[in-house]
Amino acid sequence: MTTALKPRLALTLGDPAGIGGELVARQLADPASNELAEIFLISDEAELAQAQQDAGVEFAWSRTPGEGVPVLVDNAAARPEQPFERRKATEAGGTWAMANLRKALELAKAGEVDAIVFAPLNKSSLHLAGMTENDEMHWFETVLADGSTATELNVLPELVTARVTSHVSLAEVSQNITFDLVVERGLLLEEVLKGRGVEAPRIGVCALNPHAGESGKFGREEIDIIAPAVEELAKRGVDVAGPFPSDTIFLHARDGKFDGILTMYHDQGQIAVKLLGFDRGVTMAGGLGVPATTPAHGTAFDLVGERKAGLGAYENAFRTAAGVGARRRNG
Numbered sequence: 001m002t003t004a005l006k007p008r009l010a011l012t013l014g015d016p017a018g019i020g021g022e023l024v025a026r027q028l029a030d031p032a033s034n035e036l037a038e039i040f041l042i043s044d045e046a047e048l049a050q051a052q053q054d055a056g057v058e059f060a061w062s063r064t065p066g067e068g069v070p071v072l073v074d075n076a077a078a079r080p081e082q083p084f085e086r087r088k089a090t091e092a093g094g095t096w097a098m099a100n101l102r103k104a105l106e107l108a109k110a111g112e113v114d115a116i117v118f119a120p121l122n123k124s125s126l127h128l129a130g131m132t133e134n135d136e137m138h139w140f141e142t143v144l145a146d147g148s149t150a151t152e153l154n155v156l157p158e159l160v161t162a163r164v165t166s167h168v169s170l171a172e173v174s175q176n177i178t179f180d181l182v183v184e185r186g187l188l189l190e191e192v193l194k195g196r197g198v199e200a201p202r203i204g205v206c207a208l209n210p211h212a213g214e215s216g217k218f219g220r221e222e223i224d225i226i227a228p229a230v231e232e233l234a235k236r237g238v239d240v241a242g243p244f245p246s247d248t249i250f251l252h253a254r255d256g257k258f259d260g261i262l263t264m265y266h267d268q269g270q271i272a273v274k275l276l277g278f279d280r281g282v283t284m285a286g287g288l289g290v291p292a293t294t295p296a297h298g299t300a301f302d303l304v305g306e307r308k309a310g311l312g313a314y315e316n317a318f319r320t321a322a323g324v325g326a327r328r329r330n331g
Contacts, residue, residue, distance in 0.1 A: 007325030009037045009318075010104035010113040011070070013047055016084040017093045018299025020119025021051030022307070023314040028070055029057035036322045038065070040113060042100040044076035056307055075103050087301040089122045094129030097121055101136070105143045108290035115325035116292040117318050120299045134167050137285050146289045151185060153192055154273045154296060155282040155320050159253050160196070160260045161269040162189040162286065173265045177208065177221060182229035182262070188286050189260045190238050195324035204249050204258040205230050205242030206268055212245050250276070279310050282317040291324045293317040
């Protein structure tokens with residue numbers, strides 16, 4: 001019997017002004033992390049020392065692969081000259097976070113890693129550092145430049161949600177929902193669920209309008225676009241049902257009827273997921289040439305140095321990336 005290969009994960013510590021370093025250090029202080037994956041830390045010695053100090057832990061690392069501990073991919077040459085200010089958004093912090101993410105994406109393009117886990121970022125820092133895209137997901141597309149398109153998924157241990165539209169105004173949502181996009185995102189959601197070990201994923205699809213439009217009384221998106229796309233997904237072998245009103249579908253998911261839910265817009269899924277498990281939630285960049293995960297929470301500047309940050313969401317991000325990465329690595 002062939003032994004499964006460990007996935008190779010690239011880890012970055014996120015914005016140096018926040019709690020990212022502490023979370024990564026606490027995760028890597030657990031020996032089980034090295035059992036789940038080969039770990040490549042994109043950082044430098046100074047940041048690793050600060051991370052361990054913040055967390056009050058120590059973990060072994062090496063510059064040489066194959067020793068069973070995280071490998072430091074030293075990116076010190078990209079560190080800004082100005083020192084990092086903590087607990088605030090800065091250009092220097094954004095520059096460092098982007099430099100390390102860029103290195104991780106380059107490793108992925110070269111086939112050297114199977115997935116990326118990045119600690120929390122601060123969008124203000126990223127924009128101060130020159131990021132012109134709305135969010136890091138679309139910046140990933142630019143860096144990878146492989147024609148892949150990012151979509152954000154939200155992951156709890158018991159449920160994954162994907163979106164048809166994301167960072168657009170509510171006024172623009174309807175015009176951006178298309179048959180092809182609903183099908184594409186439904187297939188992606190099934191792929192992600194299988195990558196997490198769900199052999200036969202059950203997927204529910206949200207309606208756009210209240211009460212699913214009540215047979216076209218207020219909106220025809222369900223009739224003209226969403227329901228036909230659900231039928232197409234079913235024809236392709238997906239175990240899918242809907243569209244269902246969004247004010248009830250998550251109750252069914254909570255009760256175990258669905259493994260994944262496809263939503264039509266950002267807050268339709270985000271509100272429910274954060275209510276169900278804010279401290280466990282993971283954000284995943286799907287649809288890219290490489291999967292990337294991060295905790296659903298932010299940089300928590302107010303908790304820096306307090307050793308009070310919960311590890312649950314970061315641990316789930318790590319395990320999600322390991323699961324999806326293992327599927328990619330082992331075919």
